[in-house]
Amino acid sequence: MSDFSTAPRDLFVVVTLPSRVDASNTKALVEAVVGCGSKQIVLDLKGTEVVDSTALGAIVKVHTSMQTTGGQLILAGVGDGIRRVLAMTRLDRVFTIVADVDAAVGS
Amino acid sequence: MSTDRTPTPPEAAAKETILVVDDAVANRKMLKAVLEQAGFDVILANDGSLALTELAKKVPTLVLLDYMMPTMDGPTMLRIMRKKHAVKEVPVIMLTASDLPKHIEDAFNAGADDYITKPVDTRILVARVRSLIRARADRAKAQSAHNAEAQRDALQSELEDARKTQRSQLPKMPQERPGWRIGGVVIPSGEVGGDLFDVIDGPYGYPVAALIDVSGHGVSAGMVASSVKSSLRLLLRDHAIDEAMTQLNAHLCDEASGLYACAALIVLGRAEVAIVNAGLPPIAVVRDSKIISTVRACGVPPGLLSGQSYIVERFPIEVGDRIFVVSDGLTEPFGLADDIDLSVERLKLLVSIPGETIEALDARLHERVRSVFVETETIQPDDATLLYLERRDT
Numbered sequence: 001m002s003d004f005s006t007a008p009r010d011l012f013v014v015v016t017l018p019s020r021v022d023a024s025n026t027k028a029l030v031e032a033v034v035g036c037g038s039k040q041i042v043l044d045l046k047g048t049e050v051v052d053s054t055a056l057g058a059i060v061k062v063h064t065s066m067q068t069t070g071g072q073l074i075l076a077g078v079g080d081g082i083r084r085v086l087a088m089t090r091l092d093r094v095f096t097i098v099a100d101v102d103a104a105v106g107s
Numbered sequence: 108m109s110t111d112r113t114p115t116p117p118e119a120a121a122k123e124t125i126l127v128v129d130d131a132v133a134n135r136k137m138l139k140a141v142l143e144q145a146g147f148d149v150i151l152a153n154d155g156s157l158a159l160t161e162l163a164k165k166v167p168t169l170v171l172l173d174y175m176m177p178t179m180d181g182p183t184m185l186r187i188m189r190k191k192h193a194v195k196e197v198p199v200i201m202l203t204a205s206d207l208p209k210h211i212e213d214a215f216n217a218g219a220d221d222y223i224t225k226p227v228d229t230r231i232l233v234a235r236v237r238s239l240i241r242a243r244a245d246r247a248k249a250q251s252a253h254n255a256e257a258q259r260d261a262l263q264s265e266l267e268d269a270r271k272t273q274r275s276q277l278p279k280m281p282q283e284r285p286g287w288r289i290g291g292v293v294i295p296s297g298e299v300g301g302d303l304f305d306v307i308d309g310p311y312g313y314p315v316a317a318l319i320d321v322s323g324h325g326v327s328a329g330m331v332a333s334s335v336k337s338s339l340r341l342l343l344r345d346h347a348i349d350e351a352m353t354q355l356n357a358h359l360c361d362e363a364s365g366l367y368a369c370a371a372l373i374v375l376g377r378a379e380v381a382i383v384n385a386g387l388p389p390i391a392v393v394r395d396s397k398i399i400s401t402v403r404a405c406g407v408p409p410g411l412l413s414g415q416s417y418i419v420e421r422f423p424i425e426v427g428d429r430i431f432v433v434s435d436g437l438t439e440p441f442g443l444a445d446d447i448d449l450s451v452e453r454l455k456l457l458v459s460i461p462g463e464t465i466e467a468l469d470a471r472l473h474e475r476v477r478s479v480f481v482e483t484e485t486i487q488p489d490d491a492t493l494l495y496l497e498r499r500d501t
Binding site: 023054056057058060061064080081084087088089090091094 | 322323324365366367369386387388403404405406407410411412435443444445446489
């Protein structure tokens with residue numbers, strides 16, 4: 001069973017991430033995002049504590065790919081630890097980051 | 108010849124296939140009935156030549172082979188079969204009306220695994236068929252385990268060679284450059300790591316220190332780290348560090364390996380240092396046992412997004428100043444990836460021992476880095492790398 005659940009929400013599909021996203025489940029994450037078939041995706045990281053470098057790279061690739069096809073990937077519920085990693089790698093300026101899923105679908 | 112009913116064993120559900128080779132119609136019919144009753148699939152052939160044709164179509168689990176047949180007899184067919192790679196390991200039971208020692212000897216010399224004289228007791232026949240199949244399966248399993256062990260050993264040996272090769276690519280540390288002493292510690296989380304450091308002769312006569320932390324772990328990350336190191340050595344021949352980082356980003360994005368590199372380049376001038384930090388934890392500048400400055404990332408790690416540019420941060424440097432560059436493998440064990448202050452404190456990098464030789468300093472820092480994972484009671488999840496640069500009055 002996948003670590004990643006998907007649910008439609010208004011015009012978006014919300015993909016909820018588990019507490020740890022790393023090399024062991026990065027492929028499943030990409031499959032969940034690509035497989036849901038939506039161009040408007042929210043990654044809900046409310047319960048996520050760790051996103052390792054492999055997973056981070058995959059999320060950037062998905063984001064870039066969606067942008068080129070007119071899609072949108074929003075990060076919601078990003079905790080302090082992951083927010084610091086995003087800032088450290090300057091990816092906080094690349095992603096749209098919002099407080100929670102409600103804010104994402106309302107944006 | 109007995110026709111006793113033989114119970115079908117549960118393992119017969121696997122439907123192993125027996126090739127029955129006999130010129131007598133009655134024998135073929137009888138053997139087919141007995142073997143099918145025992146749960147086997149049965150293929151029939153009238154002589155050795157036709158049997159070879161059947162073997163070319165499908166590899167059976169076992170062959171029941173009559174000795175005396177027209178066109179091609181059993182031993183002749185068996186000798187040919189044992190030379191064919193696909194079927195040479197298939198067990199063969201020779202069936203014959205003869206119990207002459209010469210015939211038995213011929214059968215075994217031709218490669219038979221067993222020999223049964225007619226008339227055949229069907230219970231014994233089926234028992235021997237199963238016994239031979241089981242024995243062959245056990246041998247195959249043992250061989251497979253042996254092969255797997257040999258493969259593991261070979262892989263381990265290759266990893267060890269890769270580790271040695273990677274270690275040999277690191278510059279000799281500690282080392283002295285005009286006005287600077289430089290040291291570095293890399294402790295990979297596995298045999299091969301994605302972290303590297305280097306000291307490169309830059310384009311303006313000053314050395315450039317580099318720390319590279321490739322995403323992911325293991326051999327693929329190690330290969331990309333080596334590629335990044337080679338690229339930087341080429342780029343820094345005639346490019347400033349910001350342009351070199353921009354070119355490196357373009358190169359890694361073109362490669363599309365899916366991996367990227369957090370990296371820092373530091374030009375070690377006599378009165379000024381210039382730093383480009385692309386995704387590594389903040390770089391700490393220490394003076395008089397205090398962090399006086401931290402240099403945060405000015406750009407996205409090379410390989411993640413095409414079309415990036417990087418900004419050089421410059422500041423004056425004094426004799427005695429020290430600069431510490433770490434990979435996140437040395438910040439995360441203490442809590443937060445970007446908390447260089449805590450990492451510097453916990454690694455006791457602020458400690459300065461008057462008169463300490465560069466070798467003693469290097470040994471002390473190696474010991475400190477190695478002890479991180481014991482102290483924090485964490486299994487080292489990532490490569491841990493420290494590069495230290497000290498401005499000297501030389």
